[in-house]
Amino acid sequence: MILVLRALGVGDLATAVPALRGLRAAYPTKELTLAAPAWLAPLADLVGGVDRLVDADGLGHLPWSGPGPTLAVNLHGRGPQSHRMLAGIWPDRLLAFANPKAGHHDGPVWDDDEHEVDRWCRLLAWYGIPADRTDLALRRPEPGALPSGVSIVHPGTKAPERRWPPARFAAVARELAARGHRVVVTGSPGERGLAEEVARAAGLPPGAVLAGRTGLGELAALVAHARLLLSGDTGVAHLATAYGTPSVLLFGPVSPALWGPPPDRPWQQALWVGPRPPGDGRTVHPALAELGVPTVLATVDRVEQAVPRPVSRLVPAARDRAGRPAPAGPAVR
Known part of the structure; x- marks a missing residue:
């Protein structure tokens, strides 16, 4: 074992x-x-x-x-x-x-x-065990009852210093909706209030708030079938990397060179203006605070223009014991 x-x-x-x-x-x-x-x-x-x-x-x-x-x-x-x-x-x-x-x-x-x-x-x-650092893809789940092709705004993070201001998330969400994106706001149950604040400020309908309404598997399915993800440096960003979902990721205290998506994917962009002096840990980090709405929207434009067609991210990536592609189905008991 x-x-x-x-x-x-x-x-x-x-x-x-x-x-x-x-x-x-x-x-x-x-x-x-x-x-x-x-x-x-x-x-x-x-x-x-x-x-x-x-x-x-x-x-x-x-x-x-x-x-x-x-x-x-x-x-x-x-x-x-x-x-x-x-x-x-x-x-x-x-x-x-x-x-x-x-x-x-x-x-x-x-x-x-x-x-x-x-x-x-x-x-x-x-220890003589090869591992392919590009083998990041996860099995692509079916969307089920979840919407496909949405643009996800995920304003929450565990650490306050990694959280871009809600008003800026709302400004981007409002502009995306004006451009014809179907915008939803995600987060944990504890972040539902934050998600509702962003949705209200963006003029989104209450039904756009999915925070607290998706389990981890459902969130993965939502990201796998999304048009775009906008988030901070947090777990959902890595789901976008795993599915090749176009993404704009906002980094603050930590460089994307340590936790960001692969640099050879122009449809997945990490924004960072660091390094900067350390923050107080209780408010948004100075590097993240310097990121403005126009910069983020310009990056959204570049990301959407760079999306490959056809999208190779649709290929399932689960493996069986011998390392061969495995059919969909429970692997954890």
Whole structure:
């Protein structure tokens, strides 16, 4: 059995997809278990090749009993806490970045200035396991009852410093609607008030607010079939990357060189005016505050002009145990 630790969020799991696929291809007959928050199960299903998910949200507790796995892989962090968590279940072997404090002297040295996707591919390469950093696509779900071809405005982020001002989101949404876009506003249940504020200021109807009305799987389907995504540096941005959905992403305290979409996709643009001095962490970051509405709208124009026809993002990407394309269906039990 292989146990992979990635007990984080949507963007974190999405950026680990190439590494997960590399492990699946390297060990096609072994059970691959992902330690991640249970609410990420719909996304793990879209990755494909994951046989089981154990609920681990952060590094507080790893629910594990019985013998240790053959292989434990730390795709969570540099250690020492995550290393010790995995060492505590007694795996036969641990693949992780070197961390003498955790008693782990094997593995490559951590690099702060590395894209998150490349980081985990490099970790596996150190141990002789190839991973393709371009293998980012998720299985494309059917839209079901959700609208297709919408332009998604997603104003929320977990950290206030990564949140572009609501009035600016509303100004862009208003202009997109005037251009003929069908605009919807998404977010978590806790962000519904923010979404309603943006929709009201943009003159959108109440039905345009989908915040709190879509689960993770439904949000993925909405993004997969969308015309455009406008969001900050947050999980939904990585869904757009996974589906090749045209996107304009607004970065503040963190450079897109570390978390942004691939640079060879002109239909997916990350805007950043950094580096800038650190903010206070409670209000919008100075780099993000400098991004104006005209700049964002001009980028929307460039993105829409660059959309490839036909769109290669429509190809399903889930894999079976041998790394072959897998049919749609539950992969997490």
